[in-house]
Every structure is written in C-alpha cells, then in structure tokens.
Amino acid sequence: xxxxxxxxxxxxxxxxxxxxxxxxxxxxxxxxxxxxxxxxxxxxxxxxxxxxxxxxxxxxxxxxxxxxxxxxxxxxxxxxxxxxxxxxxxxxxxxxxxxxxxxxxxxxxxxxxxxxxxxxxxxxxxxxxxxxxxxxxxxxxxxxxxxxxxxxxxxxxxxxxxxxxxxxxxxxxxxxxxxxxxxxxxxxxxxxxxxxxxxxxxxxxxxxxxxxxxxxxxxxxxxxxxxxxxxxxxxxxxxxxxxxxxxxxxxxxxxxxxxxxxxxxxxxxxxxxxxxxxxxxxxxxxxxxxxxxxxxxxxxxxxxxxxxxxxxxxxxxxxxxxxxxxxxxxxxxxxxxxxxxxxxxxxxxxxxxxxxxxxxxxxxxxxxxxxxxxxxxxxxxxxxxxxxxxxxxxxxxxxxxxxxxxxxxxxxxxxxxxxxxxxxxxxxxxxxxxxxxxxxxxxxxxxxxxxxxxxxxxxxxxx
Numbered sequence: 361x362x363x364x365x366x367x368x369x370x371x372x373x374x375x376x377x378x379x380x381x382x383x384x385x386x387x388x389x390x391x392x393x394x395x396x397x398x399x400x401x402x403x404x405x406x407x408x409x410x411x412x413x414x415x416x417x418x419x420x421x422x423x424x425x426x427x428x429x430x431x432x433x434x435x436x437x438x439x440x441x442x443x444x445x446x447x448x449x450x451x452x453x454x455x456x457x458x459x460x461x462x463x464x465x466x467x468x469x470x471x472x473x474x475x476x477x478x479x480x481x482x483x484x485x486x487x488x489x490x491x492x493x494x495x496x497x498x499x500x501x502x503x504x505x506x507x508x509x510x511x512x513x514x515x516x517x518x519x520x521x522x523x524x525x526x527x528x529x530x531x532x533x534x535x536x537x538x539x540x541x542x543x544x545x546x547x548x549x550x551x552x553x554x555x556x557x558x559x560x561x562x563x564x565x566x567x568x569x570x571x572x573x574x575x576x577x578x579x580x581x582x583x584x585x586x587x588x589x590x591x592x593x594x595x596x597x598x599x600x601x602x603x604x605x606x607x608x609x610x611x612x613x614x615x616x617x618x619x620x621x622x623x624x625x626x627x628x629x630x631x632x633x634x635x636x637x638x639x640x641x642x643x644x645x646x647x648x649x650x651x652x653x654x655x656x657x658x659x660x661x662x663x664x665x666x667x668x669x670x671x672x673x674x675x676x677x678x679x680x681x682x683x684x685x686x687x688x689x690x691x692x693x694x695x696x697x698x699x700x701x702x703x704x705x706x707x708x709x710x711x712x713x714x715x716x717x718x719x720x721x722x723x724x725x726x727x728x729x730x731x732x733x734x735x736x737x738x739x740x741x742x743x744x745x746x747x748x749x750x751x752x753x754x755x756x757x758x759x760x761x762x763x764x765x766x767x768x769x770x771x772x773x774x775x776x777x778x779x780x781x782x783x784x785x786x787x788x789x790x791x792x793x794x795x796x797x798x799x800x801x802x803x804x805x806x807x808x809x810x811x812x813x814x815x816x817x818x819x820x821x822x823x
Contacts, residue, residue, distance in 0.1 A: 363665055366655050367672055369509035373648045374676055376511035381643040383519045387526045394533050395546075403481070403539045410488050410547075413468050416609055418496055421461050424596030425450070425503060430651040431730055432589045433507035434658035435580065442582050447565070450500050458496040465492055487547055494554040501561050506647045507654070510568055517560045525553035588732070595734055599741065605748050606769045608635065615762065623762050630707035637688060638715040641680045649673050649723065653730040663789060666727075670790045673723045678797050681716045686808040688712045690815070707766060714770035721777035724784040736787065740779040747772040 361369075395404055429450070436446040469485035505514035528549040536542045604610060608631050616624035656669045692709050728737050747768065750756060757765040784790060 361655070363656070363659070363661065363668070366509075366652070367669070370648055370652045370672060371676070373506065373509045373511040373646070373651075374644055376515045377646045377648065378640075378644040380511075380515040380519055381640070383522060387522055391526060391529055394530070398533055398542070399539055403543055410469075410485060410491075412609070413465070413472060413485075414488055414492050414495065417461060417465055417468065417492065418499065419604060420601065421457050421496070422499075422597065422600065423457070424593035424598075424600065425454075425500060426600065426647065427596035427650060427729055428589055428593040429500070429503040430507040430647040431592060431654045432585065433504065433651075434655045435585055437508070438580050438658075439582075442580060442585075445582075447504060450504070451497065454496055454500045455493075458493050462489055462492070465489060481543075484543060484547060487544075490551055491547070491554065494551065494558060498554060498558055498561070501558070501565065503647060504565065505561065505568075507651050508568070509648070509651060511646075511648075513564060513568065514561055517564075518557055521553040521557040521560075524556065525549050528552075592729075592732060595737075596729065599737070602741070602745060602748065603773075605752075606744075606773060608632070611769075615765075618757055619762055626704055627707060627762060627766070630704045631711055633708045634711035634715055637684045637712055638719070640684060641677065641716070641719045644680055645677065649726045650730060653726055657730055666788070667790060670723060670727070671793050671796075673726070674720075674793055675796050677719060677723065678793075678800055681720055682797070682800050682804045683807075685713070685716055686804045686811075688716075690808060690811060703763070707763065710763075710766060711770060714774050717774055718777050721774075721781045724781040724790070725777065727784045727788060727790060728780055731788070733784075733787070736780070736783045740776050740783060743779070744772050744776040 433446075436443045465488075466486065469488065470482065473479050473482050473485055502514060502518075505511065529546055532542055532545045532549070536545065608628070611631070612624055612628050615627050652669055652673060653666075656665055659665075688709065692705055725737075725740075728740075751765075751769070760768070781792075785792070
C-alpha cells in the first residue's frame with residue numbers, strides 16, 4: 361500500500377466511522393426514549409446502569425489496546441506467521457482477562473444493585489456477564505479491523521447487527537406489556553446481535569489478514585516488537601485511566617458527594633450536552649489517526665510525508681470541529697428560547713469549547729504516541745497529574761465551587777494538550793495548517809451569521 365492509497369483508506373475509514381456513529385446514535389436515542397416512557401423508574405435504571413457498569417469495566421481492563429493495537433498492527437503485517445500469532449495472542453489474552461474480571465463485575469453489579477435499591481433485578485445484572493464477554497472480544501476484533509482501515513467491512517456488519525437488534529427491540533416494546541419479560545428480551549436481543557457481529561467479523565478476519573500481508577514478506581525482530589507492544593500498552597493504559605478520572609463517570613458521583621445531587625445533576629446535563637458534540641468528532645475519527653501515523657512510520661517515510669499525513673488528519677478534524685463550535689455559539693445565543701438555567705449553559709459552553717479545543721490539539725498527541733516519545737508525554741501529563749492529586753487529596757473544590765472546579769479541571773487538561781502541541785511541533789517540525797483552518801473558520805462564521813439571521817426572522821414571524 362502506497363501513501364496515496366493510505367490517505368484514501370484513511371478518508372474512507374473516517375466516513376464509515378461517522379456513518380456507524382450516526383446509525384448507533386439514532387438507534388440508541390430512539391430506544392432510550394421509548395423505554396423511558398414504557399418502563400418504570402427502577403426497570404429503566406436497571407437497563408441504563410447495566411450498560412454503564414459494563415463499559416466502565418471494559419475501559420479499566422482495556423490495557424491500552426485502544427492505542428497500541430493500531431500502533432503496532434502495520435509492523436506485524438510484514439510477516440504472515442507473526443501476524444497470525446499476534447492476533448491469536450491478543451484474542452487469547454483478552455478472553456483470559458475477561459474471565460478473570462468476572463468476579464470484579466459480580467462485585468460491582470452487586471454493590472450497584474444494593475446502593476440503587478435494584479436488588480430484585482440482580483439476575484439481569486448477572487446475566488450481563490455474557491454481554492461483557494462478547495463486547496470485550498468484539499472490542500479487540502474491531503481494533504484489528506480499524507488498524508488496517510477495514511472500517512467499511514466491520515462497520516457495515518456492525519450496522520446490520522444494530523438494525524437487527526433495534527427491530528427486535530421495537531417489536532417487543534410494542535407487543536410485550538410485562539416489564540420484567542421485556543427487560544429480559546432486550547438483554548437477549550443485544551446478546552444475539554453481538555453474537556451475530558462476532559461470528560461475521562470472526563469468519564471474515566482470516567481472509568482480510570491474509571490479504572494485508574505484503575507480497576514480499578520481511579523478517580522482523582518479533583521479540584523486540586512484542587516487548588515494545590507491551591511497554592506501549594502499559595503506558596497508554598495508564599494515560600487512559602488517569603484521564604478518565606476527570607470524565608463524567610467519575611465526576612458525577614464526586615460532585616454529588618461534594619456539592620449535593622442538585623448541583624451534580626446540573627453538571628451532568630451540561631456535560632452530556634457537551635459530550636454529544638465531542639463524541640461526533642471522537643467517534644468519527646476513532647483510531648484512524650493512530651493507524652494513519654503508524655502506517656507512515658512502518659513505511660519508513662521521511663519528514664515530508666509525515667507533514668502531508670499530519671495535514672490530512674488536522675484538516676479532517678478541523679472540518680468536524682469548527683462547524684460544531686459554530687452550533688455551540690448559536691445554541692448559547694438562543695439559550696433563553698430553550699429555557700434552560702443560565703448556569704447550565706455556561707458550564708455547557710465551557711466544557712464544549714474545552715473538549716473541542718482538545719480534539720483540535722490531539723494530532724500532536726497522536727504523533728508523540730506513535731513515535732513512542734514517552735518522556736515528552738510525561739512532561740505534558742505532569743501538570744494534569746498534579747492537578748488530579750490536589751483535587752482528590754484536598755478540599756479545594758469545596759472552597760472554589762462547581763464552576764471554578766470545572767474551569768480548573770478542563771483548563772489543566774487543555775494546558776496538557778497545548779504542551780504536547782508545543783513539544784511535538786518543536787521536535788518533529790509538524791506545522792499546523794493555519795491557512796486552511798482560518799479559511800474554513802471564515803466560511804463557518806458566514807454560515808453562522810446567515811443561520812442567526814434566519815432564526816431571527818423565524819422568531820419575528822412566530823411572535
């Protein structure tokens with residue numbers, strides 16, 4: 361695969377990620393809305409918390425694979441035998457870890473069920489073990505597919521399984537009045553859809569992995585490569601988990617403890633709104649950024665090719681982020697019409713802008729990760745780690761209040777991103793495409809201005 365083909369596959373991969381996220385978001389929103397109206401509060405809480413516990417645990421036992429698999433897959437592809445062993449080892453290791461994590465899952469769901477007064481639904485939580493195993497295995501297969509830009513193959517199978525699941529769920533919601541039976545069937549339909557995806561992707565994987573190996577195979581130092589992979593996975597695992605300490609799943613219970621449920625709920629509403637915009641970009645890019653740079657690195661390309669690849673990524677991210685920033689500004693201007701608390705909108709605005717600016721800086725972080733420049737990554741993360749230690753060991757948040765606590769958290773996160781930007785730019789000479797971003801910003805500004813005038817005219821006509 362040459363660089364021209366690589367850039368084309370990268371663009372296609374991002375488009376397919378965006379397509380799948382659109383399908384998933386529409387399906388999940390529709391299902392959540394229908395279930396919220398159909399189920400009582402306890403049954404709905406069981407449905408919501410089962411997913412939350414499962415994906416939180418999967419994040420904890422990811423072992424950095426989200427960053428390390430797309431980083432090293434292009435190197436293992438140089439030899440067919442080593443690639444087969446690598447894939448088999450990944451899947452075996454993940455299955456073992458998932459089995460070892462089952463007691464932790466049981467403890468977590470038991471505690472959650474007791475705390476949330478959902479003890480009568482413990483059997484449903486325990487049945488989630490099957491779903492945990494399936495999602496864990498699929499997560500590794502997904503990363504392998506995406507590492508070679510096979511998003512079209514995997515995401516089309518995933519979309520098909522999601523549509524199967526949503527059709528079963530819709531039929532059951534309309535036809536089954538008993539909530540306990542409905543909840544059980546919803547769980548079974550999800551398990552069935554995951555089994556379908558696992559079987560289809562598992563059958564197709566050997567064929568695709570055979571085709572990816574270069575015609576002229578190369579001998580690789582597999583022992584050194586394995587050592588580098590394990591080191592990289594460990595460091596990325598630490599980075600992912602330390603970052604998760606300032607994300608919603610941790611901050612909501614923490615703010616509930618410090619400020620009380622009312623204030624924490626205000627944060628949750630604002631943060632969820634900001635995450636909607638953030639995840640549009642994050643899910644569209646997926647692991648394609650790491651995979652792009654990893655393939656460039658495996659080809660042994662020079663600085664000029666790195667700059668072209670870097671520009672491809674940054675322009676794609678800018679094209680996603682800047683329109684979203686425009687939408688955020690329009691929403692904030694018309695917050696009175698939406699009739700939400702002004703404090704909620706201020707927090708929403710702050711978190712949205714910080715999240716989107718982090719994403720704009722993320723290509724420099726990906727460069728440092730792919731280059732395995734752990735010293736510079738440590739330098740960039742040091743202010744953030746110090747801030748987390750201070751927040752968790754002192755009562756500073758109680759003293760400064762919710763808004764300033766959020767400002768501090770996201771401010772330091774953004775500082776770490778800017779440090780990575782500076783260090784990577786100085787060391788590797790990668791120039792941000794400022795001209796493109798400025799031109800696109802001008803077009804977005806014109807679009808927002810026209811949208812603003814249009815909304816004003818509609819308001820005048822309605823009122």
